[in-house]
Amino acid sequence: MANRWLRLVSTVLRKELLDGFRDRRALLSALAFPLMSPILVAFMFTAIAQDHAEPPVLELPVQGAEHAPGLVGFLTSAGADVVEPPEDPQASVASGDVPLVIVVDEDFTDRFRQGRPARVELMSDSSRNAHRTAVARAERLLEAWASQVAMQRLVLRGVDPTLLSPLDLQEVDTATPQQRAANLLEMLVMMAVMAAFLGSMYLAMDSTAGERERRSLEPLLSLPVPRSALVAGKFAAAVLFGVLGVALATTTIVVAMNHTPLELLGVRVVLTAQTGLALFAVLLPLVPVAAAVQLLVASGATSFKEAQTWLSMTLFIPMMPGMIMTVRPVNPQDWMGAVPGLAQQVLSGKVLRGDGLGAMDIGLVYGSSLLVTAVVLVGLTQLFHHERILKRG
């Protein structure tokens, strides 16, 4: 009896897989996203990294250098390359030809000699992200020169210059490079979660709402086949497509990230095969949940179009925790590991930060996912027993 049931399930499974692999839309939905998105992210990271890789010498166009030979000397000795200013400094900065121009006031020499504040303009365009580092470096150099001069003046007047520094501020960043990288990689996690949903989505829709729309559901239900076997076969096929999507997504993430110069971003991430496997293990339990929910939603919809609408809305569910965490980071709580979707976000973060997973984490995420899947599948089987399943919109 159980043997017969399993044979029927495998018959349905084989047919749905054959059908799915011949369906270009199902394949595209399952494969294109996990293949493309990590590569896209890798490109983005590479672009950012190249922007951050600064030229070894900071070029400083200085106008009116002849008024402040001391300052120019300091800048040169600090390693900057003082160059001739462009003809129209303001226009050049505005058009982005040069990141900045330092303009020394004509009165600089006189005011400096008198010990009064001497004016220097630092011209920059703050809307240009690419030039931000250069501007910050120039700013730091100017401030360093100012405080050096201030100290010399105090010493000349017999005042201890340390009086000017009541606060000794030291910034200690506890984030290891790997942790900083993990924040960056949250985006990748979100994509992997999406891959789990997209992998099974089209097949789930086609084998239920599509089957009804093609009117092949009625003859199928007229067969001496237990409805539970039909549901199980369709579920298994959707799960296999989902697993395919997740496997592909994790593989592409590991490969793409290993070809991204993340170290140029000041970030050191080792995405080994082992990390990839851990990531896969975390994402895997989401697949049956997604497949079961999609089958239920699509079976309950009255048409293929309606199923499509509902299912694209359910796509936002796994994205929501990620989006919320990006805007308002929350410390992961233990209970989050028991909510499918949220658990993947939290645990993948752990894996990518190199924290490692505990038995408790794994038990919780697999246990809760299996429970949710079982409940949804029972509901789905009941729906298949109901005459309403045949009703078209």
Place this chain on the structure above:
Amino acid sequence: MIDARDLRKSFGDVVAVEHVSFHAPDGRITGLLGPNGAGKSTTMRMLHGLMRPDSGQVKVDGIDVTTDAVSARRRIGVLPDALGLYPRLTAVENVRYYADLHGLSASEANRRVSELVDLLDMHGIADRPTSGFSQGERMKVALARALVHSPQNILLDEPTNGLDVMSTRAVRKLVRQLREDGRCVVFSSHIMQEVAALCDHIVVVAGGRVVAEGTAEELVARTGAASLEDAFVALVIPPDAGAI
């Protein structure tokens, strides 16, 4: 052999079928004749347990469909009013899927499929995906699918709908062949000529009820009409409905 007794089915407030009873023995073609919306398809669906009657009983070869639908369905082949094939599967793959779902062994399934490809003259289309099939070609595949497990009882819901003359003739020939083989065939249609040409026993359904039954000659004789068409109209239109 199919026995329907006092079937009733309602959807919400609408009573689709009421007091429908008939007997369809082996070796005979029983026709369900009625206008659109008379309750033919609903009745057909109750015969194989796809819909559950509110009251009444259906027995297929003595098996109660409401209590043991799976066993009853093993003895029934159904051609529903919609043909519903899988467009990305070939004709043979479509039929083979149903053979497997009926639990036929691989060799048995292969033998039956090639038998049906011969019988229904499907050689030209056997290995083509069904997506571009004509209505006649789709009908052949759906018939092969319904007959793949050699059922004793065959339910055909409007099988000649939308078919050209050649295909209609092929279907008629097949149905007669099934009768010669001693099968029980239930054939529903809203086309009188179709039913008159084929059926040994006609059950006229209108407004969800059986309004008359018998052979074509008996129906004509009973209504005193000149032809079966007149008899049909007389039976289907209630006397107080006024002239058409």
